[in-house]
Amino acid sequence: MVKPKVAFFGMTSCKGCYFQLLLANEKLPAIFERLDITDFWMLNEKPSGEDYDIAIIDGAVSNHENAELVREVRKKARYVIAYGSCACLGGIPALRNPGEKQHNAYHKMVYGKDIAIKSYPHAEPVHKHIHVDYMMFGCPVNENEVVRVITDLLLGKVPKEPDYPVCVECKKNGTTCLFKKGEVCLGPVTRGGCGAPCPAIGTPCDGCRGPSPDANMDEMREIMKSHGMKKRETELMLTKYTGGDS
Ligand code: SF4
Ligand code: SF4
Structure with missing residues (x-):
């Protein structure tokens, strides 16, 4: 072969x-x-x-x-x-x-x-x-x-990039949403495909796979604000893996 x-x-x-x-x-x-x-x-x-x-x-x-x-x-x-x-x-x-x-x-x-x-x-x-x-x-x-x-x-197949958010994988795994525990988790706006290992052990997703294709960042900013996060802290968290321009 x-x-x-x-x-x-x-x-x-x-x-x-x-x-x-x-x-x-x-x-x-x-x-x-x-x-x-x-x-x-x-x-x-x-x-x-x-x-x-x-x-x-x-x-x-x-x-x-x-x-x-x-x-x-x-x-x-x-x-x-x-x-x-x-x-x-x-x-x-x-x-x-x-x-x-x-x-x-x-x-x-x-x-x-x-x-x-x-x-x-x-x-x-x-x-x-x-x-x-x-x-x-x-x-x-x-x-x-x-x-x-x-x-x-x-196998000669074209691999497909995951295009759904991390939340989908938490649902599949039966992981309790960390927002219900008062945490801020970037799962709703982060590209899935990792199997959501962080929320599974109680650690919020910090967005290491970058934004999911349909991420609503404005809505995420509002949610983070409602959890008491300051603007600068929010932006640092949202741009940690992209330098803010990817
Ligand atoms: S931080 Fe990375 S590995 Fe952990 S849940 Fe989020 S995207 Fe997945
Ligand atoms: S910093 Fe870069 S090379 Fe190191 S684990 Fe993260 S993505 Fe991989």
């Missing part, structure tokens, strides 16, 4: 999403045995230059090298997956986006004024630079989704 060629690339991120590969491999080792892994970010510094059937890109585009890399990968890959909320939304690296001046000041404080700032003022999602075929949201990604998407591709 000809194995599909799969390449993993990493840009600006904490790399936590790559650890989910270990969990996915534990759940279904048979799928990883069916892949010919040509590139793995942690093992080879530069792309092998081969053509890939599937390229998996983790991290936000935060500098010129990242932007070059995604353009090169797109030329070589038939199917590109943006892997994790850093790659799909800007994610945690995009926390710096609203405050370019502050970012520059912190940079100077940490590295001194003689080291040039090479990073872009904004951390950007991969789809702002190239066409992406599938966005796997989550901080980190969910290992079940990793297994589902790779399995679909191996």
Whole structure:
């Protein structure tokens, strides 16, 4: 059997999403045995230059090298997956986006004024630079989704991005809504697909998969206000994974 060629690339991120590969491999080792892994970010510094059937890109585009890399990968890959909320939304690296001046000041404080700032003022999602075929949201990604998407591709099926909010999954799981306990949870406006693990253990969803396609943010702001949240606190919570512009 000809194995599909799969390449993993990493840009600006904490790399936590790559650890989910270990969990996915534990759940279904048979799928990883069916892949010919040509590139793995942690093992080879530069792309092998081969053509890939599937390229998996983790991290936000935060500098010129990242932007070059995604353009090169797109030329070589038939199917590109943006892997994790850093790659799909800007994610945690995009926390710096609203405050370019502050970012520059912190940079100077940490590295001194003689080291040039090479990073872009904004951390950007991969789809702002190239066409992406599938966005796997989550901080980190969910290992079940990793297994589902790779399995679909191996079977020749086009994987479908979840387009419903986290609340749908709480309902399916029989989890008591945290609003009933007086908490503020971003489940109503967050893209599902994670299985709602946070509310299941009593922790409010903090929106790590970004906004669901039909999210009513104005209504969410009103609800947060009615729970006593201040405007700044509300906006910080709503834009934590998007830098406010994804
Ligand atoms: S999405 Fe979250 S866990 Fe994944 S690499 Fe980015 S910061 Fe780390
Ligand atoms: S419930 Fe919310 S915060 Fe938790 S994994 Fe899902 S999207 Fe992320």
